[in-house]
Amino acid sequence: xxxxxxxxxxxxxxxxxxxxxxxxxxxxxxxxxxxxxxxxxxxxxxxxxxxxxxxxxxxxxxxxxxxxxxxxxxxxxxxxxxxxxxxxxxxxxxxxxxxxxxxxxxxxxxxxxxxxxxxxxxxxxxxxxxxxxxxxxxxxxxxxxxxxxxxxxxxxxxxxxxxxxxxxxxxxxxxxxxxxxxxxxxxxxxxxxxxxxxxxxxxxxxxxxxxxxxxxxxxxxxxxxxxxxxxxxxxxxxxxxxxxxxxxxxxxxxxxxxxxxxxxxxxxxxxxxxxxxxxxxxxxxxxxxxxxxxxxxxxxxxxxxxxxxxxxxxxxxxxxxxxxxxxxxxxxxxxxxxxxxxxxxxxxxxxxxxxxxxxxxxxxxxxxxxxxxxxxxxxxxxxxxxxxxxxxxxxxxxxxxxxxxxxxxxxxxxx
Amino acid sequence: xxxxxxxxxxxxxxxxxxxxxxxxxxxxxxxxxxxxxxxxxxxxxxxxxxxxxxxxxxxxxxxxxxxxxxxxxxxxxxxxxxxxxxxxxxxxxxxxxxxxxxxxxxxxxxxxxxxxxxxxxxxxxxxxxxxxxxxxxxxxxxxxxxxxxxxxxxxxxxxxxxxxxxxxxxxxxxxxxxxxxxxxxxxxxxxxxxxxxxxxxxxxxxxxxxxxxxxxxxxxxxxxxxxxxxxxxxxxxxxxxxxxxxxxxxxxxxxxxxxxxxxxxxxxxxx
Numbered sequence: 161x162x163x164x165x166x167x168x169x170x171x172x173x174x175x176x177x178x179x180x181x182x183x184x185x186x187x188x189x190x191x192x193x194x195x196x197x198x199x200x201x202x203x204x205x206x207x208x209x210x211x212x213x214x215x216x217x218x219x220x221x222x223x224x225x226x227x228x229x230x231x232x233x234x235x236x237x238x239x240x241x242x243x244x245x246x247x248x249x250x251x252x253x254x255x256x257x258x259x260x261x262x263x264x265x266x267x268x269x270x271x272x273x274x275x276x277x278x279x280x281x282x283x284x285x286x287x288x289x290x291x292x293x294x295x296x297x298x299x300x301x302x303x304x305x306x307x308x309x310x311x312x313x314x315x316x317x318x319x320x321x322x323x324x325x326x327x328x329x330x331x332x333x334x335x336x337x338x339x340x341x342x343x344x345x346x347x348x349x350x351x352x353x354x355x356x357x358x359x360x361x362x363x364x365x366x367x368x369x370x371x372x373x374x375x376x377x378x379x380x381x382x383x384x385x386x387x388x389x390x391x392x393x394x395x396x397x398x399x400x401x402x403x404x405x406x407x408x409x410x411x412x413x414x415x416x417x418x419x420x421x422x423x424x425x426x427x428x429x430x431x432x433x434x435x436x437x438x439x440x441x442x443x444x445x446x447x448x449x450x451x452x453x454x455x456x457x458x459x460x461x462x463x464x465x466x467x468x469x470x471x472x473x474x475x476x477x478x479x480x481x482x483x484x485x486x487x488x489x490x491x492x493x494x495x496x497x498x499x500x501x502x503x504x505x506x507x508x509x510x511x512x513x514x515x516x517x518x519x520x521x522x523x524x525x526x527x528x529x530x531x532x533x534x535x536x537x538x539x540x541x542x543x544x545x546x547x548x549x550x551x552x553x554x555x556x557x558x559x560x561x562x563x564x565x566x567x568x569x570x571x572x573x574x575x
Numbered sequence: 576x577x578x579x580x581x582x583x584x585x586x587x588x589x590x591x592x593x594x595x596x597x598x599x600x601x602x603x604x605x606x607x608x609x610x611x612x613x614x615x616x617x618x619x620x621x622x623x624x625x626x627x628x629x630x631x632x633x634x635x636x637x638x639x640x641x642x643x644x645x646x647x648x649x650x651x652x653x654x655x656x657x658x659x660x661x662x663x664x665x666x667x668x669x670x671x672x673x674x675x676x677x678x679x680x681x682x683x684x685x686x687x688x689x690x691x692x693x694x695x696x697x698x699x700x701x702x703x704x705x706x707x708x709x710x711x712x713x714x715x716x717x718x719x720x721x722x723x724x725x726x727x728x729x730x731x732x733x734x735x736x737x738x739x740x741x742x743x744x745x746x747x748x749x750x751x752x753x754x755x756x757x758x759x760x761x762x763x764x765x766x767x768x769x770x771x772x773x774x775x776x777x778x779x780x781x782x783x784x785x786x787x788x789x790x791x792x793x794x795x796x797x798x799x800x801x802x803x804x805x806x807x808x809x810x811x812x813x814x815x816x817x818x819x820x821x822x823x824x825x826x827x828x829x830x831x832x833x834x835x836x837x838x839x840x841x842x843x844x845x846x
Contacts, residue, residue, distance in 0.1 A: 546713050558655055559694065563711055566670035570706045573671075 167448040170424055172386060174410040181406050182392050186273050192218050193280030199345045200280050202302065204295045205395050206465065206484055207288040208313065208334050210361050210476070213399040214354040215338075216347045220280055221396050222298065226254035227388075228268040229261055230440025230550040238264060239551055252294040253519040253550035259301055284344045286337065287312035290490045292522040309344065311337055315485060318492045322485050330481035351476075358480065359473035361399040367407035368394040369467045372459065374414040376507050379423025380431065380458040381414045385447035386424060387463035388438045394466040429454040430571050431508055435461045435500065436515030437523050437549040442557070449561060453568045459507040461488050461500065461525070489523060496525060497534055504540055510571050512542040513564075518554040541574075543567040590648030590844065591640070594836025595629045595663060596672065597621055597656030600692025600720055601802055604632035605833035606640045606647070611679060611841065615640030616830050618802075625656035633662065649844045651836040655693070667839055669832050670698055670709045676835030677798045678704035680825040686794045688787055688814070689831070690803040692720040697791040710791050718786025720803045722755050726779050729762055730772055737776050738807040744777035758782060780810045784817050798823045805829040 192198040201217035203209050205224070212219045229235040235253065238260030243249050245263065247256050261267055267278035285299040285308060296312060303310035313333045316326055338349045368391070375382050382390075390410060397403030417424075432450070434457050439446060450457050470486060472479035488496060504512070512534065514526035521527065531542040545563055548554035589609045596603040598621060606615040617635035622628050629652070637644055644662075652663035653672040660666070669691075677687045678700055687698040695712040712718060727734045748770050752758045758779075765775050783803070797820060799811050805828045815822045825831055 541708070559711060562655070562668050562670070566668040566709055569668055569671045570709070573705055 167452045169444070169447050169451060170426075172382075172390070172410065172413055174406070174413045175386070175390060177409050178390055178393055178406050181397060181402060183273060184402075185396055186269055186276060189218050189220055189280040190273075190276045199283040201341075202282040202285045202299065204287045204291060204299070204312075206290055206487060206489075207286055207295075208337065208480060208484070210354065210357045210399050210471075210480060211334060211337060212286060212341070214357040215341055215345050215349060217283075217341075217345055218280075219396070220282070222258055222279070222302075223254055224392065224396055225261075225267070225269070225279055226258045226550065227440050228272075229257040230254075231443055232268040232271065233441045233552065234261065234266065234268060235441065235550040236552040238266070249519075249551070251519060252292065252298070253548055255294050255298040256519075257550045258298065262302075262305070282306055282308050284308055284341065285310045285312075286341075288315055288484060289313065290315035290484055290487060292489075292520075309340060311340055313337070313484075315490060317490065319485065319490055320492045320494060322482055326485050327478055327481045330485055331477040334477050334480060354476045355473040357399040358471050358476045360401060360404065361468065362471035362473065364394055364398040364400075364403050364407065365466070365468040365471060367404055367411060369464075369469070371407055371411055371414060372463055372467070373506075374411070374418060375456075375458040377418040378431075378508065379421065379425070379428035380456050380507075381417035381422065381424055382458065383424045383447060383450075384434045384457040384460045384463060385438070385443050387460065388440075388443060391463050391466055398466070398468075423456065424458075425451045425454065425456040427454050428456045430456070430510045430568060432457040433459050433500070433504060433507060433509045433512045434515065435512060435525050437462060437517045437520050439515065439517075439547045439555060440549055441552050442547075442555065442560075445557070446560075449564060453565065455568055457513065459503055459509070461503075462523070464503070465489065493525075493528060493530055497530060497537075500530075500534055501538055504534075504538055509540060510575075511567060512540060513567070514542060514544045516544050516546050518546070518548045519551060520549055541567075541570065588642075588646055591642060591646045592837045592840040592844065593633060593636070593647045593650040593662075594672065594833040594838070594840060595633065595650060595652045595654075595660045596669065596830075596832035596836060597625050597629055597652065597654040597659060598669075598692055598802075598832075599655050599694070600724075601829070602628045602632050602654070602656070603830050603833040604629065604636045605830050605837045606633075606636045606642070607834065607837040607841065609841065611838060613827070613830070613834060614642065616827065616833065618829060621656060625659035626661050629656070629660045630662070649840040651840040651843070653832050653836045664840070665843065667836060670696060670706070670711075672832040672835030672839065673800060674698050674700050674704070674706050674709075674835065675838050676831035676833075677800060677825060679834065679838055681796065681798055681823055683796060684794060685796045685798050685823070686791075687798045687800060688793075690718075690720060690783065690787070690799070690801040690810075692724075692802060695719055695787055695790065697787070697793075699791075699794060708791075712786065712790060718783045720801070722758070722783060723779060723803065725755055725759065726762060729759055730766075730775065732772065732776070735806065737779070738809045740773045741777040741780045741807070741813075742809040744771070744773040746771070746774050747781060748774045748778035750778045750782045777813075780807070780813055781817075783810065784814050787814075788818065793818055793820070795820065796823065797821075798825065800825060800828040800831040802829045 235257035652660035
């Protein structure tokens with residue numbers, strides 16, 4: 161018993177296709193930044209990317225950079241640099257890690273992609289506060305640093321049902337972005353191009369949903385940990401044909417796994433739903449921990465957040481407004497709970513793990529009694545683990561391991 | 576696979592079982608017979624070499640039980656160092672082992688409060704001994720044994736004297752801080768203001784109990800275990816008052832995890 165078992169994770173072949181997509185995406189941005197051939201807009205991850213793309217911008221998403229800072233475990237060293245210039249260690253560690261990286265002039269992009277020094281310089285920064293207020297503060301920092309305009313959409317929070325008034329207001333804010341963006345990009349807005357982009361984005365969303373839904377199979381062909389990296393194209397490439405092609409390849413592989421009854425985790429015994437952010441610096445460690453317990457964390461609120469089923473090319477502004485407002489993170493606890501309960505049924509889940517991310521209150525759904533309410537109503541047990549998305553100083557690996565092992569022991573005892 | 580010697584020994588005598596609980600602060604080993612009776616036990620500081628400490632504790636526990644090592648048919652390890660026990664056949668988390676150990680003494684629906692060196696646990700069992708939920712403290716050490724260990728040098732008193740001092744308090748000093756470091760500052764402030772050590776120590780006990788009360792709601796029957804409970808019976812008395820119900824304490828409360836591990840070893844023997 162003095163040796164821990166070595167676990168080898170199963171890789172999906174199509175992850176290479178998605179890897180190539182991401183590489184091409186970053187090289188295209190880098191080239192545009194160096195040559196000035198195309199204007200670059202920075203956009204929040206659930207911001208109005210379709211508008212930007214339709215207007216001819218290349219779109220860069222700083223959150224993906226922050227996630228890379230997390231998964232490369234660079235973040236923890238960089239966060240204090242942002243703390244030192246006034247950004248508290250208690251606020252979003254995506255923000256603090258990214259600003260820290262900017263201040264230190266380092267980037268995981270430089271380590272992964274030869275010839276790229278770091279993020280492409282923006283011509284404009286476009287936010288949507290549907291996720292949190294931090295994104296606006298984050299973009300304001302860069303607006304000042306790069307001396308470029310910061311524009312955005314101020315969203316609602318804690319919405320019960322998305323009403324026509326919400327849609328009207330958000331759609332109007334989106335339309336109001338057009339004139340300043342036209343001035344920056346030097347193009348005239350073209351409604352037909354927006355419709356095309358929204359159609360592609362909707363297709364991407366549908367394909368991504370189909371990919372995630374394959375986890376309903378027993379055994380599941382995919383894990384949440386796979387999903388956190390495979391979702392890259394849905395985040396940065398929605399609205400492009402290539403992203404959709406990647407997901408078709410992935411979907412075919414997953415469907416083949418289902419046909420072959422090949423699970424992503426060997427001998428899957430327990431099926432877990434993950435709520436909250438991933439712990440980026442522990443993706444592989446967590447994947448191995450669960451695999452060693454014959455447990456598949458197979459579905460999550462997080463990966464599902466890039467499903468935008470309301471997008472409708474015939475009514476682009478209103479449908480974008482609805483799609484980006486009906487997101488889980490924007491909603492009140494009642495619809496959030498209804499959603500999770502639906503997911504538990506659909507994915508045939510044995511237990512839920514809530515990640516209470518210290519610096520991400522908006523995406524930590526366990527702080528107002530939700531786990532207890534859902535457990536009472538569904539009978540499905542839950543576990544809350546304390547951690548963070550990027551700041552590894554806020555993580556106790558041993559506590560996480562003991563908690564997870566004890567939770568699986570409990571599920572086994574009661575199965 | 577048991578060796579030939581082990582096979583002969585186990586055929587001649589009824590098998591015995593061991594549980595090794597390698598905690599963050601102390602290592603506990605329990606040896607039981609086939610009826611679950613505790614034959615021997617040992618506790619020592621876990622130190623930096625968990626494997627060696629677990630070996631040493633087993634040797635001592637076997638000596639107390641007056642049996643040879645080859646009588647041990649199966650061992651389960653638990654605790655933070657559960658994967659460092661060379662002679663364990665398998666391991667379980669301390670949550671499972673504490674539950675099993677407590678239910679052995681109190682076979683009805685219970686809430687277990689375990690105050691360990693580095694973490695606190697609240698474990699709920701139903702009337703069949705099945706776990707219905709558990710909670711561990713957050714990463715912070717406030718309210719754990721480590722909190723009292725941190726405070727003992729600040730007050731310049733040995734840990735072993737804390738129980739007597741708290742019991743002699745006449746005017747408890749309430750500490751308001753959540754964090755161990757801030758509590759230490761508050762302790763210093765109270766020393767400066769001339770507060771009696773007895774009253775400060777009782778305040779520390781109160782702080783430990785408050786942190787535990789925040790973790791979960793309690794069911795009717797409450798059991799307390801762990802090293803802090805073993806050495807500070809006055810803390811149990813205070814808890815009884817604060818949660819307004821009697822508290823059950825097993826024999827050897829520090830060994831509940833090790834006993835539970837040994838019981839699981841017995842249960843899974845031959846599987």
